[in-house]
Amino acid sequence: MAVDDSDLAQEVIRASLNDIGFDNIVGFTNPAEALERIRTGDVTADIILMDIFMPEMNGIELCAKVRSVPEWADVPIIMLTSQKQVSYLSKAFMAGANDYLTKPFQREELHARIRNCLRLKSELDRRRVLENGRSSRQRARINQSVIPEIFGSQDGFRANIQAMQVAEQERLGIIVFRIDDPQDGQEEDLVRRQAVRRQVADVLGDVQVPASEVLSHWEEDIFCLALPNASNDILQERAQSFIDRVIAARLKRGGLLSRQPVTVSAVIAPPGGSSASASLVNAIKKADTASDGGPRGSIAWIDPAAAGGPQP
Known part of the structure; x- marks a missing residue:
């Protein structure tokens, strides 16, 4: 239109x-x-x-x-x-x-x-289809507001990126964090998963980041961080600091999974590979697959070599 x-x-x-x-x-x-x-x-x-x-x-x-x-x-x-x-x-x-x-x-x-x-x-629609597969009662429970106000919204995160000049977007690094799934692959009760999400949000929100960086709760178990003018070393260091903070908090899952510690993994999209929006989508997709049965508390990279960007 x-x-x-x-x-x-x-x-x-x-x-x-x-x-x-x-x-x-x-x-x-x-x-x-x-x-x-x-x-x-x-x-x-x-x-x-x-x-x-x-x-x-x-x-x-x-x-x-x-x-x-x-x-x-x-x-x-x-x-x-x-x-x-x-x-x-x-x-x-x-x-x-x-x-x-x-x-x-x-x-x-x-x-x-x-x-x-x-x-x-398209990525938002894909995730919404998965969400709509749950019962109406499950959706109502999981959609309750449980994330501290310190986090920006999904729309606010996108708006911050799109408000940047093209040259600024090309120097933007993005880190996507996802709460790792339980090691034994058991399905968690949605209320317990929601409680884990809130605990992780509290920990991530306490990590000190410069005012120029944008931290947002994307949806469900996904959190996003955008860093302007970030080198690969800084991106690696920042991702590790968030992962270490969650590990140090010694968060526990409830119920049958009470002995399993809560961890997060990260996917880094360095600047220069593609547009900021495309990097964000690719990082979210990789975070979705990397945390399903992959190494807990790990860091993966979106390889920008194919797009002509610098390799990490």
Whole structure:
């Protein structure tokens, strides 16, 4: 979906999207009409490109209202703005935007931003399908708020990354932590797993990190840390410090697993391999598989060599 009051911009967007296989594009020059069609369910979209300054309703207001429609809460939104309007982007991210492009934009850059947004959305959908496989009672119990407020949210973490300039994102290192599964592979009661999650969050939240770093609870057993201008040595040291802190806390699992200590493993995505969003998705995927039966309290790396980045 393209929402832009400029007919020329609509043509450019349509041609650019056609280049990467999007041939079913709905365009709106009137944001109020777009919102009405969204609310009534007359239209669907995989992604929205939205201008910031439009008549009657600006893109920031439209973005917030789209996010209030449950079925559209996770549809990626990329804001389009001129270089002079970049100062409005913080409000756009607060309203729920995922990314932005400045006009005039290069098609290659648009393609890259769309791919990154859709890749992240695909990963979120995959995890949501797994979550929806649980009973409604289980979902209600596990979704209770148990994480300290010191942690940022998933949306806030993404917004912090997307608000950075491209050059800043290229120097961003990401560490994904996951609570290791029990050694014997037994299924834990959700209430006990939730209690473990809270204990780990308390420990991780006490680790001192510079103000420039962003620490977030992503979802369930996943925590994310973003470090600007981080060398591989710093990334390794920071990941190990979090792992060691959890081990030192000597947290225990309840019930039949009471003798098993709680540990976390880490996956490091060093800067330079790919976009920050792609690195985040790859690290989360690897953390999901690495902690299932793998070495407890271990550190794995996303190898950026294939993308031309520095090897750890």
